[in-house]
Amino acid sequence: MESIEKLLEKPSIFKDRRVLSPHFIPSELPYREEHIKKILRNLAVVLRGEKPRNIFIYGKTGTGKTSTIKHIIRRLEEFKQTKGMENIKMFYLNSRMMYNSRYRILTKVMKSYYPELEKSGFGLTYVYEKLVEFLEEGNHLVLTIDEIDVVKDLDDLVYTITRVNDEVEKGSLSVVGISNKLSFKQNLDPRSRSSLFEEELVFPPYNASQLKKILMQRVEQGFVKGVVSEGAISLIAAITAQENGDARYALKLLLKAGEEGEEEGRVEEKHVKKAIESVEHDLAEEAIKTLPINQQILLYSIAKMTLANKKMTTLTNDGNYFFSGDVYKYYTKVCKELEKKPKSSRWYREYINELENLGLISSIFTGKGIRGHTRLIKLGISPEGVIKSIEKRLKRE
Ligand SMILES: Nc1ncnc2c1ncn2[C@@H]1O[C@H](COP(=O)(O)OP(=O)(O)OP(=O)(O)O)[C@@H](O)[C@H]1O
Ligand SMILES: [Mg+2]
Incomplete structure (x- = not known):
């Protein structure tokens, strides 16, 4: 065994671990220069006291949306500080962190400018009045709402933002919306859609x-x-x-x-x-971790089948796909062994859909099989990991 001294002497291969953390924002974002330029060009008009157009940024997870906007905010903050432009306000919030409604978002923002609002219990009307007052003082607010798709009453929020801009003589409020989903767009009122999506930017993978x-x-x-x-x-x-x-x-x-x-x-x-x-x-x-026990047993059964299949030397050119019916049969068998009551086949189909949504399995429908139209199921992750993890849980039960 190595002595502690020896261990400490050993130089680490890491020079600066912080830059590997998910929260680190690099000063250069390769392949996002064009996006940065576009967004900056749009937002920079605020420095002349004009209202920027609302922007919507869409891109799959990990395409640099959050990092890009934080990088931009940092640069604008630096710039306005050197110029002493105190009336330009950049505010970033992530809706997933509790700010998932018009009221919560507006309160969160206004609290940071009017600390007296920290005392809870102010209604929407009051918060709105504060916002009007704030803008009338000549403040230009650029509000970034990250993961905006989780905002429950987005139509109302967009409506309020449009209305306040109409109402005030001075100042303005613009929104940068960010999301890795697009489906929510369909549910928006056409008017709020065109307002929120004045400028649209896509971040490709x-x-x-x-x-x-x-x-x-x-x-x-x-x-x-x-x-x-x-x-x-x-x-x-x-x-x-x-x-x-x-x-x-x-x-x-x-x-x-x-x-x-x-x-x-x-x-x-x-x-x-x-x-x-x-x-x-x-x-x-x-x-x-988040699955109900019956669903864990189902996943466990599929993992067991996959592992058994791996060991078999027979012809299996299906890439570990199993007939849905076989999976259900095996699942009921595992339930019996564990002395659990298996779910009905209707529930089973529901479970399969959910597991697929979570990316834990994948499935295809085939019309060509020997058994006619049928579903084929395949594990989406390593069977060893699943078995280890679920066995640990079942033992604890
Ligand atoms: N162009 C880039 N250069 C350097 N690092 C990048 C770049 N794009 C993304 N990253 C890094 O990848 C990670 C994920 O980026 P980011 O959080 O910005 O993604 P996102 O698009 O906001 O994803 P999500 O939709 O899941 O929120 C971060 O650690 C970020 O620093
Ligand atoms: Mg993000």
Whole structure:
């Protein structure tokens, strides 16, 4: 065993771990320069005392939306500080963090300018009056609402924003809305839609070479020179691009791979492979944790079938797809072994749909099978991880 002294002597392969954290905002955002320019050009008119157009930013998860807007806010803040433009206000909030209604959003914003509102119990009308007063003082507010799709009464919010701009003589309120979903747009009133989407920007997912550059930037800042092999970076980039181009996932893999390789003093492809397993396992754990017990047993059954199938030497060219009926049969068997009452087949179909929505399984419908029109089910994550995680839970029961 290594002595503690020895351990401490060993130089870490990390130079600055902070830059690998998901909260770190890099000063350069490669492949977002054009987006930044567009947004800045639109928002910068506020510095002349004009109202910027509302912007809506859409892009899949991990495409740099939040980082980009925070980067922009930082730059505008710096600029206005040097010019002493106190009446320009940049406010960022994430709706998922409790601010999921018009009232909560407006109160949150106004509280930061009128501390007396901290005492709770003010109604919407009062908060609205404060907003009018605030703008009438000549303030121009740019409000960023991240994950705006979770706002329950978005039509009302957009209506209020439009109305307040009409009502005030001085000042203005503009919105930057951000979301990784688009479905909510359909449910919006056409009027609020056109108001919220005055400017629209799409952030595309990153491809492998883009991810490589993003990773290289972090490797340079976060690791000691030369400890991370190019092969490791390429592998992370390739795997991530193949999955969904989510830079957050790539950075998670990089950090994990760094931890895996720390002991050996370098990060290579084998450490990336270990990191993938461990990250996948964490993600599965997260998802499984929230499932009701019967659904866990169902997932467990599919994992068991997948594992058994792997070991079989018979012809299985279906990539581990199972007939839905077979899965149900196996599930009821597992329930009996565990002395649990299996759910009816109607519930079973519902469960399968939910598991698919969570990405834990995937399924296809086929009309060509020997049994006619049928559903084929396949596990979406590693069976070993699922079995380990659920067995642990079942034992605790
Ligand atoms: N162009 C880029 N250059 C460097 N790092 C980036 C870039 N784009 C994204 N990242 C990094 O990837 C991670 C995810 O980015 P971010 O949080 O901005 O994504 P998002 O689009 O807001 O995702 P979500 O929809 O899930 O909220 C962050 O750690 C961020 O620093
Ligand atoms: Mg985000």
